[in-house]
Amino acid sequence: MAKVIIIGGGPAGCEAAHQLASQGIDVELVEKNNETGGNLNNWYQLFPDRKFAKDLNDILKQNLNHPKIQLHLGMEPRKIEKNKEGKFLVPLSDGSLLEGDSLLVSTGFKIFDARRKEEYGYGIYENVITSVELENMFYNHSIKMANGNTPKRIGIIHCVGSRDEKVCNYHCSKLCCITGVKQAIELRELLPDTEIFCFYMDMRMFGPGYEEMYREAQEKYNIKFVRGRLSEAAENLNKQLQIKVEDTLVGKPLRMTLDMMVLLVGMESSEGSRQMADTLGLNLAPNGFIKSQDPHYRNNNTNVEGVFVAGCGSAPMNLTDTLADARSAAMNIIEYIKRI
Amino acid sequence: MAKVIIIGGGPAGCEAAHQLASQGIDVELVEKNNETGGNLNNWYQLFPDRKFAKDLNDILKQNLNHPKIQLHLGMEPRKIEKNKEGKFLVPLSDGSLLEGDSLLVSTGFKIFDARRKEEYGYGIYENVITSVELENMFYNHSIKMANGNTPKRIGIIHCVGSRDEKVCNYHCSKLCCITGVKQAIELRELLPDTEIFCFYMDMRMFGPGYEEMYREAQEKYNIKFVRGRLSEAAENLNKQLQIKVEDTLVGKPLRMTLDMMVLLVGMESSEGSRQMADTLGLNLAPNGFIKSQDPHYRNNNTNVEGVFVAGCGSAPMNLTDTLADARSAAMNIIEYIKRI
Numbered sequence: 001m002a003k004v005i006i007i008g009g010g011p012a013g014c015e016a017a018h019q020l021a022s023q024g025i026d027v028e029l030v031e032k033n034n035e036t037g038g039n040l041n042n043w044y045q046l047f048p049d050r051k052f053a054k055d056l057n058d059i060l061k062q063n064l065n066h067p068k069i070q071l072h073l074g075m076e077p078r079k080i081e082k083n084k085e086g087k088f089l090v091p092l093s094d095g096s097l098l099e100g101d102s103l104l105v106s107t108g109f110k111i112f113d114a115r116r117k118e119e120y121g122y123g124i125y126e127n128v129i130t131s132v133e134l135e136n137m138f139y140n141h142s143i144k145m146a147n148g149n150t151p152k153r154i155g156i157i158h159c160v161g162s163r164d165e166k167v168c169n170y171h172c173s174k175l176c177c178i179t180g181v182k183q184a185i186e187l188r189e190l191l192p193d194t195e196i197f198c199f200y201m202d203m204r205m206f207g208p209g210y211e212e213m214y215r216e217a218q219e220k221y222n223i224k225f226v227r228g229r230l231s232e233a234a235e236n237l238n239k240q241l242q243i244k245v246e247d248t249l250v251g252k253p254l255r256m257t258l259d260m261m262v263l264l265v266g267m268e269s270s271e272g273s274r275q276m277a278d279t280l281g282l283n284l285a286p287n288g289f290i291k292s293q294d295p296h297y298r299n300n301n302t303n304v305e306g307v308f309v310a311g312c313g314s315a316p317m318n319l320t321d322t323l324a325d326a327r328s329a330a331m332n333i334i335e336y337i338k339r340i
Numbered sequence: 341m342a343k344v345i346i347i348g349g350g351p352a353g354c355e356a357a358h359q360l361a362s363q364g365i366d367v368e369l370v371e372k373n374n375e376t377g378g379n380l381n382n383w384y385q386l387f388p389d390r391k392f393a394k395d396l397n398d399i400l401k402q403n404l405n406h407p408k409i410q411l412h413l414g415m416e417p418r419k420i421e422k423n424k425e426g427k428f429l430v431p432l433s434d435g436s437l438l439e440g441d442s443l444l445v446s447t448g449f450k451i452f453d454a455r456r457k458e459e460y461g462y463g464i465y466e467n468v469i470t471s472v473e474l475e476n477m478f479y480n481h482s483i484k485m486a487n488g489n490t491p492k493r494i495g496i497i498h499c500v501g502s503r504d505e506k507v508c509n510y511h512c513s514k515l516c517c518i519t520g521v522k523q524a525i526e527l528r529e530l531l532p533d534t535e536i537f538c539f540y541m542d543m544r545m546f547g548p549g550y551e552e553m554y555r556e557a558q559e560k561y562n563i564k565f566v567r568g569r570l571s572e573a574a575e576n577l578n579k580q581l582q583i584k585v586e587d588t589l590v591g592k593p594l595r596m597t598l599d600m601m602v603l604l605v606g607m608e609s610s611e612g613s614r615q616m617a618d619t620l621g622l623n624l625a626p627n628g629f630i631k632s633q634d635p636h637y638r639n640n641n642t643n644v645e646g647v648f649v650a651g652c653g654s655a656p657m658n659l660t661d662t663l664a665d666a667r668s669a670a671m672n673i674i675e676y677i678k679r680i
Binding site for chain 1: 510512543546668674
C-alpha cells in the first residue's frame with residue numbers, strides 16, 4: 001500500500017492529506033505545532049470576501065478525520081534518508097520512524113521579523129504593531145493604543161520586509177497589499193472617525209475581486225492611499241509616531257503624526273523549508289523559497305525524485321492558490337506513485 | 341464507466357483531460373478551433389523564464405494522445421441539458437451528442453479589443469500595435485514600423501482595457517504588467533539602441549521571480565518606467581505618435597513622441613464562458629467571469645452540481661496557476677464522480 005509523508009500541516013498540507021487519503025493512499029502528516037492550520041490560525045477574516053479564517057480552518061481540520069491519515073502533532077522530522085528501494089525514511093523528534101514512497105514538503109512561510117527594520121521602531125515604540133497583531137485585535141473587536149485610548153490616526157505601512165534590498169529581500173510578498181486594504185476597511189468599520197492611511201509602493205491587487213475591494217476602500221470607506229515609502233519613524237512625548245515618508249506622487253517628503261502604525265510584514269521562507277532543503281538536498285530559489293523543477297509544467301516537483309512541494313514553501317500565495325496547489329501536488333504524487 | 345466532458349481545449353482543458361484520463365476516466369474534449377492550446381498559441385516566450393510557449397504547448401498536446409481522451413476539434417456545444425439521471429447531454433455543432441457525468445468549463449479568456457479605446461488610435465494609426473501582435477513580431481525576430489524602419493522610441497502602455505471604468509472593466513487583468521516587462525526586455529535584446537518606455541499605474545509583479553525581472557529590466561536593460569496613464573495619442577505627418585500621459589510621479593502631464601506604441605491588452609470573459617453560463621445557468625461575477633462557489637475552498641465548483649470550472653474562465657491567471665487549477669479541478673471531479 002502506497003504511503004505519502006507530508007511535512008507541514010498548514011492549509012496546503014491538510015488539503016493534500018485529505019485529497020490523497022480520499023484516493024486510498026496512506027498519509028502521515030507531520031506538524032511541528034500542537035495544532036494544524038499554520039499561519040491561518042493567526043487570521044481573523046479572509047480577503048476579499050471577509051469570511052472567517054476559522055471556518056476554513058475547521059473544514060481543513062475535519063477533513064483530517066480519515067482512517068488513512070495519521071497525524072503527528074508537535075513533531076519535527078530529523079535527518080531524512082532515501083534508501084536503495086527509493087523509500088523515504090523520516091525519523092521524528094519523538095524517536096519514531098516513518099517510511100513512505102513519496103514526500104510532500106508543505107512547510108509554508110515565516111512572517112518577516114519587523115525588528116529587522118529598526119528605523120520603523122517595532123519593539124521600540126509602543127504603538128507600532130504588525131499586521132498579525134492587528135488581526136488579533138480584530139478578533140477581540142477592540143483597537144486600542146498602548147495607553148488604552150482609541151487611535152485617531154492610523155498609518156498602514158506596506159512592503160515591510162519585502163522589495164527591500166536593505167533586508168536582502170528582493171521579492172514581493174504578494175499578499176500584503178490586499179491584506180492592507182482588508183485591514184483598512186475593518187479598521188474603518190470599528191473606528192468610523194479615525195483617519196486611515198495606507199503608504200504603498202504599488203498596489204498589487206492580483207486576485208479576483210481585489211481591485212474592486214481597493215476601489216471600494218477609497219470610494220466607500222474613505223481610506224487614503226499615499227504612494228510613498230516610509231523612511232523613518234520616531235516617537236514624541238505623547239507617544240505619537242512622527243513619520244517621514246517620501247511621497248513619490250507629489251515628489252517631496254511628507255511628515256505626519258500618527259497614533260498607531262501597522263506594519264504589513266512580508267513573507268519569507270520558513271525554517272522548516274530550509275531544514276527540508278538541507279536534509280533532502282532541495283534547490284532553493286534566490287529568495288530562499290524552495291525552487292520548483294519548472295515554473296510552468298512541473299511547479300510541484302522538486303529537483304529530488306519523489307519529493308514534491310505545495311503551498312507557500314515555494315512562493316507566497318493566497319489561500320485559493322495554496323489549496324489549488326495542494327490538489328495539484330496530490331495529483332502529481334498519485335501519478336508518481338502509479339509510476340514507481 | 342465515468343465520463344467527463346470538457347469544454348475548451350486551452351492549457352486548462354488539456355491538462356485536466358490528461359489528469360482525468362490518467363485516472364481511468366473517459367474524457368470528451370471539445371475545442372472550437374482546429375487545434376488545442378487556446379491563447380497559448382499566440383505567445384512566443386513565457387515569463388519569467390523565457391521558455392518557448394510552443395514547448396509547453398507541445399507537452400500539453402502530446403498528453404492528449406491517450407486512449408481515454410476523445411478530441412472534438414472545430415466543434416462547439418449547443419444547448420446543454422442535464423437529464424433526470426444527472427447526466428449532461430451536450431449536442432455538438434456537427435450534430436453528434438455527447439453524454440457525461442460531469443462537465444468542466446475551461447473556456448478561457450478573450451483579449452480586449454483595443455479599438456474600444458478609440459483615443460489610443462489602434463486600427464487608426466499604423467504604428468499602434470497590441471501586445472499580441474508584438475509576440476508575432478518576436479516570433480519572426482523582426483521589429484519594424486509600418487514603413488519598414490526600425491523604431492527608435494517605443495512606448496508600452498499598461499492597463500489597456502483593464503482597471504478602466506470607461507470600458508466597464510473594473511478588474512485588473514493581472515498578467516499585462518509582467519508581460520510588459522518581458523516584452524520590454526525582448527525588445528531591448530533585438531533593438532539595443534532604441535529607447536523603451538513602460539507607462540503603468542501600479543507594477544503588479546505578483547509571481548515568483550517577477551519582481552526580480554522588473555528590477556533587472558531597469559538596472560540591466562535600461563527600460564524606463566513612467567508612472568502614468570495615457571490619455572490620448574495622435575499621429576503627426578511623419579506617422580509618429582504624439583502621446584499625452586499624466587505622469588503621476590512628477591504630477592504634471594507629459595508629452596512625448598513615439599515611433600511605435602504597444603498596447604498591453606487586457607483579458608475579458610470569453611464568449612465561450614458566457615455561452616456556457618447562459619446554457620447551464622452559471623453565475624457570473626460582476627466582471628463577467630464565471631463565479632466560483634467559494635473563492636477559498638470551492639474555487640473550481642460552480643453553482644450547478646457537477647459543473648466545474650478551471651483556468652481563466654473564472655479569473656485571469658498565469659500558466660502556472662492555470663495548470664494547478666486544472667489539476668485541482670480534476671481532483672474535485674474525481675471526488676464528485678466517486679460520490680454520485
